[in-house]
Amino acid sequence: MFKKLYAVLVIGAALSCQASPSKPTKVPGSNDLQPDEQQSIVLQNVTEMVTKYNYKKIDLNDSISGVIFDRYIKALDGNHNYLLESDVKEFEKFRLMLDDDMKAGNLANVFYIFNVYQKRYNDRINYSIKKINDNFDYTTNETFTYDREKLPWVSSAQELDKLWTGRVKYDLLNLKLANKDMAKNKETLRKRYQNLLSQSNKLSNADVFQIFMDSFTESVDPHTNYFTPSNAANFNIEMSRSVQGIGASLQSENEYVTIKTIVPGGPADKSKQISVDDRIVGIAQGKTGEFQNIIGWRIENAIAIIRGTKGTVVRLEILPAGATAGSKPKVVEMVREKIILKDQSAKKEIKTYNQNGKNFKIGIISIPAFYLDFDDYRSGNPNYKSTTRDVKLILDSLKQAKVDGVVIDLRQNGGGSLTEAIELTGLFIKDGPVVQVKDARNQIEVDKDEDPDIAYSGPLLVAVDRFSASASEIFAGAIQDYGRGIIAGTQTYGKGTVQSAINLDKVITTTLSEKISSLVGKTKTVGTGSQNKFGQLNLTVAKFYRISGGSTQHKGVMPDISFPSIIPLDKYGEDTEPSALPYDVIAKSQYSKVGDFATVLPQLKKQHEQRMAQSASYKYLLEDIAEFKKTEAETSVTLNEQKLKKERDADEQRNFERANQRRVAMGLPALKKGQTKPRNEDLDFVKVEAGQILIDYINTDNKLTTVFK
Template identity: 40%
Template sequence: MSPLAHLGRSATVLAGLLLAAGAALAQPQPTDAQRQVATEIAESLRYGHYADVRLDDGWSSRAFARYLDVLDGQRAFLTEADVAEFRPLERQLDDALVDGELAPFFSLYQRYQERAESRYDWLLSRLDEGLDYRYDSDKRLPLEREDAPWASGMDELDTLWAKRLKNAALSLAISGQEEEQVENNLRQRYEGQLNRLRQTNEEDIFGLVMAAVTGTIDPHTEYLSPRQGESFDIQMRLSLEGIGALLQADGEYVKVASLVPGGPAERAGVLEPADRIVGVGQEDGEMVNVVGMRLDEVVDLIRGPKGSVVRLDIVPAQAVDMTRSKEVRITRDTVKLEDQAAQGEVIELKRDDGTHRIGVITVPTFYVDFDAWQAGEEDYRSTTRDVAREIERLQEEEIEGIVLDLRNNGGGALQEANSLIGLFIDRGPTVQVRDARGRISLYGDTETGALYDGPLAVLVNRLSASASEIFAGAIQDYGRGLVVGTPTFGKGTVQTLNELSHGEIKLTRAKFYRISGESTQHRGVEPDIIFPSLIDPELIGESSLDNALDWDTVRSVQYREYGEPWRFMESLRDRHLQRAADNPNFRYLEQQAELNRRLREETTSVSLNREQRQQEVEAQEAEQLALENRRREALGLEPLEEWIDARGEEGESDEAEPVEQVQVQEAAQILLDYAKLENSYRFAGRG
């Protein structure tokens, strides 16, 4: 019987039993500081979190399962017997957290590390023996194993890893590498993973346990070690010199979660959300393979001094096979407030009755120069002030309506979302905030009058989040304008950063609700007219995150309706669909979105036969290339020979990206239709 079957009150005795049972390495132990902070985290979760958190056996079981996912989410290192030996811990994590006695969970990590070290040694020994470069097998490798059963024994894992090694070598070979390059790259990859594994310390292990603990509650609650807290502070001050991209771990890969508005990556136009980074190199240095590397280490490689160049080897989000990568170059820079300022322009729409002028104001983020504001400076920068300036300028140019572009706007200062709504309404509530005790605070615009009361449309996408969703939701609820685009991110929660005796905890403390009473959480804001999107909602967005809090409602508040867009919605949608059917860019977006969805659903495994693998990849890329070239032909552009070349290099732009421009143009067309329909309705005698 496993010593864990007699789990008692003393974690120290348990650790000793595990050592006596034959563990090969010295058992890591939590430090006194970590024991103390574990109890503080338990208190924070129980009494400070928005949700009703109960650290009971049911929660412990979920957290234990998540800890196994954190350690070995692809079921590639631990065996069924390993998991069974530690299964008695399943209902002990709640007590262990409250008491600060986490040694048994450090022991589970130790088992994982032993298995992982042994596996990387096994891989390196296979490389020493020489790879079999014949790729004529009829076998396939499953791509996702999160739901796979634990391996019955080492023989089963040997079979899995033999396939994984063959796939890794085949992927590099198909990308054009010679046999010696393939072997060197794989050796570098596995030696790097082994070295990083051996450098794991108690702080790292504690962080993994806490990731399971907090991730079971909700995706935005997390423990930050002292080092992580320092990095978080740097990012919040926007003084970080890098590429301006938010990255997240995605299995063995690092994925682009979003781009910082006005940052180097967005300006370069060579990265997109859901792209995977497989290599990082400096301007003239060797490209370092980062598959399997820890997220913080990849971030450290990408960071660097302003003005320097980083090279990234990326697999585009739309690629269904990891063999198709592309090297891009980004010049590092700091993100300045002026780079994120709202900008306005006038676009002209030609119709049978003449040329119409629509103003477009792009709002990358909800910002305010807090230092200048707190210092009492009268001319401090803020989103509301900059948008107000642009509105006044555009009105002088005799526009017929305004499109407020909030695509890719991940939020920011709540006070700015609140005050920005005030530019378009004459006083009234803007958002409800509910805290953990159920108390609701109502925020609103208290200033009389609106700066702009003309036709308005708000353009959003999947990366419009938080404050953007508050603004769009309020405009929709008030009937003040149209919301067009794609469903938004769905982040309707508020976090605070609290200091602990060792590190910090980012804790979800409240939830946003629209004035209609609907939460923006999980579902986001549903546009009145929906555009196709190349951003896969199963990869990006609140609903794609584990344990995201649910959508719900509270009471609505009293508010005035400024318009009745719903009266014209059927007509507006019909006219939009007619234009979209004739627009090459819109047809491309619709067809590409459908193709991406289908390929993702169909590609559950990859062939280990080179000829078949290339045929499958070529068939998939042929479909993607054909779509792209049909669009280019319709627009009078030169066709491409390779699908992966569809994304331009830094500084190259013979055309605006279709997803960027076609949606703005169509939003303006919809707004013009709305303005004309509403004028006709008023003229016909609406009360």
């Protein structure tokens, strides 16, 4: 299917490599950011590709131009804190022009809007810095409205001044409740605001372009995305769970690039010369390259030149933690390596339960995403990183530990590689179809597990929640359709569309014949590999369908045993997205169920509900959901110090008591005030109950006898 898709993309498109970007009108007080020719070229090409080859066919007309306009304004100032009513009215002249601008590669109006916004933003922060020295009265009954999304735009600069005076007063009050030294509080807040101003002034035209392209693609469908080159690199790191670099996470603090964590066994760790909170002040490439001073740099720009190809040398000038700014930095030389992000990979644990005097061991495998190191896979590296390979090793170890059942925890798993979803399913079934894929021409491909080997044949439960999406839904849906395992949790996200990751360099910078030879024949991709010049387009090209015929799109997967959701189902999920594709049904695949839980589910539900009726943890979960809804509905806060302190103290006491109630309910000792909570302590009640449901199943009289036994 993807082979045919690429052929259509390449042969059918006469993509432009030239554009003439107009310069936006200058806006005094902004950084006067300007689009470049490269962005204009990308805009034209992405516009054409999205409108012609997206699964959801659209006409780029005045109607969608208005949708893009609204999304762009909301992306800049969704809370109505910076722009004036007059600004928004002036921008209205662009509402029906954006579609024509995009076709022409003209970003002048887009950048003009941003530059006006940035001027307003900088004005507000500068105003706030001046207001810090005011002496505020905290005995009045004023309030500060922090959620203004549904309120009208502010009509005058004077009204904005009033709004931001309230913001400064609130920020200082927050600091005052923790520390009575107002001189120190004012200095702390001044530095915070100055940092906001500094970050604003570091924004580049690439940031503006990314915001606008997000507004465009999300107006078409929620999962078609354009990534600038640096964001494309980050996307592919996320997909592969690996990065080539020094093995340290970085953060911007007071104009310094600061080391926050160090990966064990990575180059930074091996050097024995770098510690957490050290500051990087200079970077040089190779053994002889000149140092670039990076004080004041954006963190993204610093990371881009610290990362590099495995085996190459990078030198860093380091100011150790605690050293003064005038100290002489030390030079640390390192050879970059491929770093496997283990903390973001599949993990296991074994929980022991006692039921009716008998002990049961349940293996729990938490899978954060369906990842695949595509570059290693494509190059033939037998040790490539992938979800399925990691889970296979974990299952082997769990079988050696003689667990009685396995829980696959896909909560918060937003998906990833389609290939991995299919192969992971194959670890639990003999062979057969896993998912159906329908492309824009209504051609249906059935993707199958063709490996007859089974990694695990015992009792299985899959835990899902509202943020289980895409590949998670393919896996959970297949397990449910085959009758291979129990699905427990909440309705999943409903992301049932297929994206193809397209390296725009291969579309824009090559001739038509080169495009055809380089693109046709590629398999399903999850990334483009190395950083490029024009970025990456993740284009929606097809829809997923379960082997039983129903789409995972919009509706998601409904659990066999339901839990209440702390995630609001009416605010998060595909069915809340205005541009989402609808649910529909196609013919079912030819497959043979390996089991049927219909006869045991009523009993399992009854046992689950009986436990929940007596469970303090379940009661607290319901109370947390009610409290979350109440808090979410609030839009303002009091500026009366005494009232706010009373509210905060009550909240703190309630949270402390609730935390201890949860601990006791989970069999852990209560903590005293000020006592530090033990590291890696697990209070995940839902995970524990998932294992208990599986044990209930194991103990049923009419337990399934599958073909695997």
